[in-house]
Amino acid sequence: MTITRFVLNEQSKYPESLGDFSILLNHIVLGCKFVCSAVNKGEEQKKLDVLSNEVFIKALVSSGRTCILVSEEDDEATFVEPSGRGRYCVVFDPLDGSSNIDCGVSIGTIFGIYMVKDGHEPTLNDVLQPGKNMLAAGYCMYGSSCMGAMMMVHELVLSTGSGVNGFSLDPSLGEFILTHPEIKIPKKGKIYSVNEGNAINWDGPTAKYVEKCKFPEDGSSAKSLRYVGSMVADVHRTLLYGGIFLYPADRKSPNGKLRVLYEVFPMSFLMEQAGGQAFTGKQRALDLVPTKIHERSPIFLGSYDDVEEIKALYNAEEKKE
Ligand code: AHM
Numbered sequence: 001m002t003i004t005r006f007v008l009n010e011q012s013k014y015p016e017s018l019g020d021f022s023i024l025l026n027h028i029v030l031g032c033k034f035v036c037s038a039v040n041k042g043e044e045q046k047k048l049d050v051l052s053n054e055v056f057i058k059a060l061v062s063s064g065r066t067c068i069l070v071s072e073e074d075d076e077a078t079f080v081e082p083s084g085r086g087r088y089c090v091v092f093d094p095l096d097g098s099s100n101i102d103c104g105v106s107i108g109t110i111f112g113i114y115m116v117k118d119g120h121e122p123t124l125n126d127v128l129q130p131g132k133n134m135l136a137a138g139y140c141m142y143g144s145s146c147m148g149a150m151m152m153v154h155e156l157v158l159s160t161g162s163g164v165n166g167f168s169l170d171p172s173l174g175e176f177i178l179t180h181p182e183i184k185i186p187k188k189g190k191i192y193s194v195n196e197g198n199a200i201n202w203d204g205p206t207a208k209y210v211e212k213c214k215f216p217e218d219g220s221s222a223k224s225l226r227y228v229g230s231m232v233a234d235v236h237r238t239l240l241y242g243g244i245f246l247y248p249a250d251r252k253s254p255n256g257k258l259r260v261l262y263e264v265f266p267m268s269f270l271m272e273q274a275g276g277q278a279f280t281g282k283q284r285a286l287d288l289v290p291t292k293i294h295e296r297s298p299i300f301l302g303s304y305d306d307v308e309e310i311k312a313l314y315n316a317e318e319k320k321e
């Protein structure tokens, strides 16, 4: 089952649909393939960031199905010319984790899709929507070029709002093939994933949670620590093996590091669709209403039971205050 076929099948469940959504997704997939090939050719890091952004903007505009694009690389949103406009807004990080390129660690593209419903003139308010209003979200993970040898496995993980499916690029076909149908995250995991170098600045609940991962008080085994420092890779492992990924607030960065629209929301959408949870320290991540396109938020996401534990710690803290 190729991703093209898969998306067409999904779309055929909605006979009233015009096929716009599959055309848009095909253009996103094309952008991912282009970035895969650029990453494998080992272009320079700076150029790769810029190149990936240009590729995505062009692929999305030329689909004729978009009206607003928000990219991590651009300070301002792009409004598509009225003559080439469609109903969809796409928020994306064209190449996340790019500091990892030179050592061959996986990097990725993250995206989310909203729709402008009633055909009004699109404004920024159409993208400043809570993550629960997204129609679809996903990421593509690229292995970077390894000493000149091609890394062949590229994964694309997608949710159109009814579960999560994983596709792998078959280089001989140049097509993404469904390899991980209906991904469900384990209810509880054995791994925690966080940059512990920031521990000196953490707040009480985060510090307490990580302490419990290492020194559990209920007789369970300690969790293992895994941290790549590339969100797509850390979230991909969390989705498949279970556990929790944290990028908390700290004294230096009171809103954490990760961006709401194109990092926190798409990954939270995928986690919920796979049966997990995503929490900001205050609320369900997908309920957050962003006020700026590059807004940041703390994030705790992963296995249902693991996120439940951190929620309990933050709720207890709130009661104390
Ligand atoms: P970037 O958008 O500048 O690449 O930063 C985002 C990346 C994420 O992929 C990753 O989860 C995080 O930064 C790691 O941050 P840190 O190095 O502070 O642990």
Ligand code: MG
Pocket (backbone or CB within 6 Å): 072, 093, 095, 096, 097, 263
């Ligand atoms: Mg990023």
